Amino acid sequence: MNKKRTSRSVRFMIPLVLAILLLTGVTSCRMLVEEFRAFGIGDRFVESHDASRMAIQAIEADTLPEDDEYFAGRAAAARILDMYDVYDDEEANRYINILGQTLALASTRPVIYAGYRFLILDTDEINGLATPGGHIFVTRGLLRLAENEHEVAAILAHEISHIENRHGAKAIMETKGRNLALRAEALNYRLAAVGAESTILGRGVAVLEERVQSVTNALLGDGYSVEAEKEADLGAIQILMTLGYDPRALTTVLNRLKDSEKLAGRVKEGFHKTHPKPERRIREIERRLENYPGITQVDDAAANRRYQAALGGI
């Protein structure tokens, strides 16, 4: 009996340890340095121990430094604002900023490089977009799916959770092979900037451009993965519950989204194109909220007053 238990736990531990080794990059350091060299990292950096360490750190970190995320996000935001008009309503934009910034405080990344900022886009299209720099865009079409503050909070919390989970930064880091070359370029650029050499501006711009492309592809083209959307839904639930909002508001909004899809005859644009089917997301959220006691902390009368004042006419 005892023996059997031991062997089972060892069998369980071995893959776990291997997975951890793989995740922390311990097994692949040397290989990565070689690959880096192939992509043109200067030999003097590769050969020095500390530079190798830096190279490994840069590539091992599955994400970008905060300021890199911010500048890639800013440029992606500029591209988005080039395509859409801003909904010119000071009161409405102010409201979603207060609500959104409050919600962000309940996330696992309450503070990011330049903070979370929200803006309404003037279009009937149903879409929500979050850049890695903390710029969150929601369209009038999306906000019309909400009928109270809980539901607006659910929409914003989902977008915040994309940022808390660094989905934008991951999109940048995920374009595998080409990505390695890009990371080498980025590292080369950084090393040049830290060292005495003059800044290689063109190289920096090239890297930034590729990054912006990755982000906008994910936001406006293919969307994030089904897994990332699920992660953002679950993150949103957590944020809502922490502040005392009703997490079931997220399924309410998704149900209305489902109906709007039916009406639109499943036109694959905007949100419908970049997000997985609402049915699937609703099922997942409901499963997660099976034991939710249904107690909210928000004074609905007060929340409804301010919601109506700001977004009643959206």
Place this chain on the structure above:
Amino acid sequence: MRKLIAVLTVFLVLSPIFAFDVGDEPAVSVREGELRSAPGFLARVTIRVDYGESVKILEIRGDWLRVRTADSGDEGWLHSTVVAGKEELRLERADGTTASGVTSREIALAGRGFNEQVEAQYKNDKGLDFTLVDEMEEYGRPVEELAAFFADAGMTVEDGGTE
């Protein structure tokens, strides 16, 4: 064997997580770190600390760090997600030292891979207008406003208190 695996697992699981200790001197990793009068987001902001500036950790309470800034010597509370090890911020030279004769702020600025200069060039190349992005970034709401928003709907937040 089993013990070794267990120890190894614990070590590997814990090692990538960056935890701070009292006495550590990390650097601010956001554009403007907000030093607060108490450990809570709704506490008054007493001073802002620039990206790259060193702070010394005097006390740790949950996710909050009481710190003293290297440059001005001001003390206050920073959220732990606002700072990072200098290595993480690439503030160190490739040989592991910080460059001599320059301030930590100069190194910080040099180490920033993607800065206003790169953005200006990108903007120029692409003919993109950042005016609306700049306007959007002005929408930061002051702490007092967020606190009032909370109070208005009877919401409370589990925090270290406001002052």
